Amino acid sequence: MKQNRVVITGLGAVTPLGVDTDSSWQGAIAGESGIGPLTRVDSSMFPMKVSGEVSSDFDITKYVEKKEARKMDRFTHFAVAASLMAVEDAKLEITEEIAPRTGVWIGSGIGGMETFEQQFRTFEQKGYRRVSPFFVPMLIPDMASGQVSIITGAKGINSCSVTACASGTNSIGDAFKVIQRGDADVMITGGAEAPITDMAVAGFCSAKAVSTSEDPNNASRPFDLNRDGFVMGEGAGILILESLDHAVSRGARIYAEIVGYGATGDAYHVTAPAPEGEGGVRAMKQAIEDAGLAPEEIDYMNAHGTSTPYNDKYETMAIKTVFGEHAKKLAVSSTKSMTGHLLGAAGAVEAVFTTKAIVEGIIPPTINYQTPDPDCDLDYVPNEARKQEVRVALSNSLGFGGHNATIVIKKYEA
Incomplete structure (x- = not known):
């Protein structure tokens, strides 16, 4: 049985180093740190004092209307933005002709934690009638894939790998196999997360998994003798994968295989x-x-x-x-x-x-x-x-x- 070669034709990223792919990459090769003081929650409540937060320059309304953005959790905002960047980078037009063979596979470890916490507080204070009707669609981890499919018009396989910190890589690997075996020609794939919330921070602090360093300049120090835990970050990374035949047929620029x-x-x-x-x-x-x-x-x-x-x-x-x-x-x-x-x-x-x-x-x-x-x-x-x-x-x-x-x-x- 013939296996399709699978190539990468588009990249998108929203990270603590930058709100787009190029700024994130330039920061990485410059050896810059995207770690800073913890601001998305009240740091006085936790031993964790630093985090990798996406800059306030990130504006989801550059990608979707404000009304629609309100129906999405922050992790989905990142996924949508990075996906649209990647689609544009690949110069991919998802027409009615290719839509059924264009899929989406975006993973998330914990999904809409911010939404869960906000809505639970509303429920406790005001009862179930005041809980948003969009609560469940904002919370569930697969909604990054779901929203990207809706916004881009991709009608092929639509899935989400939820394997904790392996979710992004599993999603890319699973999407690679979809194209390799011939079930799709194009996949929008990657991972998204927005975990800097009270309960997520509390859970990782309780598990003693995160760094307690107060110095953002050296808190994240992999392989160093004095490392003391990870620094929590947020963002999304997306790749456009295509079968080689499909990419060549449309004259796509190919990054790698x-x-x-x-x-x-x-x-x-x-x-x-x-x-x-x-x-x-x-x-x-x-x-x-x-x-x-x-x-x-x-x-x-x-x-x-x-x-x-x-x-x-x-x-x-x-x-x-x-x-x-x-x-x-x-x-x-x-x-x-x-x-x-x-x-x-x-x-x-x-x-x-x-x-x-x-x-x-x-x-x-x-x-x-x-x-x-x-x-x-x-x-x-x-x-x-x-x-x-x-x-x-x-x-x-x-x-x-x-x-x-x-x-x-x-x-x-x-």
Whole structure:
């Protein structure tokens, strides 16, 4: 059975580094930090004092009318904006002819938390009659995909992967497989999240998962000996995927090619990664095998790299297991050092950055890397971007519940 080649033709991003793709990427390769003081909730209530918040320059009414925007949660705002950017970037016109074979697959880890909290307060104070009739459609995680489908007119498969912090990468991988097997010609795919709310912050603080540093300039420090937890962020990343035949037939500009996908489960613990990153090992091996490549052919890896003690240690161990001696030559960086951890959107934004690294031959750095950790002894591209040809790259995401997802992106060759 013939498998379609799948290429990337459009990119869209809303991140703590910028409200569009270019500003986000330029910030990443400049080694800038998108982390700042926590302002979306009352920081005096929590030990968490910093976060990766999208700039107030973000204006959803540039993309949808204010009346319609009021019917969407903030995470959907990000998804819609990034999707419309990506569609425009791809110069993709979704006509009635191609609409049935154009799908949407956008993941979110927790969906409309802000809406849930606001409406619950209304319910407690004023009763059910004052709860918005749009409460459920604003809350549910699949509504990012649903709204993007409605707004763009995409009528193909419409889905949403909800796999915690692996949601974005799982969504891209699942969308890749849809096109590869011939069930769609085009997919709008990625992840979106807006988790900086009272209850989400409270939950992660209670779990002691987040950094308690009050210094936004070094709170997110993946692989550094003094890391003390992740920094929560928000935003969205979207890719336009097309079958190679479809992209070529319409004369599309091709950024890169997706060639492999791996997804596994730890079957171990609700929050902790499996010892030595065993589940991540299998996901990476599966993705590399799916791509028909050898581990030695991978030039760069955008790591999950959360800045938590166990994740960074076990991910490093997993990389060594998968790559052997090549692990010492592999460039590994965590862009979460600059964006914070965007939960369900993380892998999608990182896929955008990984694609740009291939296209431009620049590897974004791991900033705030100051004190080496003996347990984390790989080349983390410390503090400054590196000009280097990247022919093949891997992007890794891991999530609560033991979800592991890996995609392989390759320089496009006709």
